[in-house]
Amino acid sequence: MKKQIALMSVLSPLAAAAQNDSIMYGNDKMNVVIGVITIIFIGLGAYLFSLDRKIKKLEDEK
């Protein structure tokens, strides 16, 4: 139960901000997370593109 409360406070920015005024709880830090998500997804997209090119090469060889 304790773990759940801790996890919930992590998931809910408002609850966390209320009990902690550390700088990483600031609202703008959300953008850092959004940046991380975007980088991962762009990486995934680039991976799809490279797969696509590899398959294209195999198709051209045939």
Next chain:
Amino acid sequence: MKGLPYKIAGLLLIIFSLTYGLWTEVPELPIIEQSIRNLFYHVSMWFAMVAMMAASFGNAIGFLSSENMARDRRSISLAETGMFFSVMGLLTGMLWAKFTWGAWWTNDPKLNGTAITMLIYLAYFVLRNSIDDPRKRARISGVYNIFAFVMMIVFIGILPRMTDSLHPGNGGNPGFNSYDLDNRLRLVFYPAVLGWILVGTWIASLRYRLRTLEE
């Protein structure tokens, strides 16, 4: 690269949903609160899955009426991609359910219906692997695919609406439209669904091309 515009459009739409979906203001709803943003991510998995399965079904019918083996390869590739989306939808749904309904799994008709649907499609993959002759395999699995798709519609589209369910739009609960009427949610949700369908089509086409190369 063939189809470059739709591939880029799909990626951009998803990036839009990942960023703007977290920036945008959301309506204040009891219990789900900020987690309503999962609408953009969890629900779009299911929309993408249904789109993939529908395309797989269309190609199964296409094969049965034309005997064109390429249609069969498309059909299985789309079904595999749809299966990926349903696994993602199930896992994300379980996490969301834990924090809103209080359990990883409930006896909600939609959850059980989804589990049955996934088993039906798993049986489709097993069935394919158990037949060696390609033409016979294509014909039998094409017929089975029609059955699987109809069952999916029944289990996740019809039956949950006829009983009580925790999901919106089912039983006594209001439909997504009552939340969706909020244009802030709509603005992110529809692009997310379209983006995932486009990227899903891309992934399925890669699988299809690999399959064609293998033959």
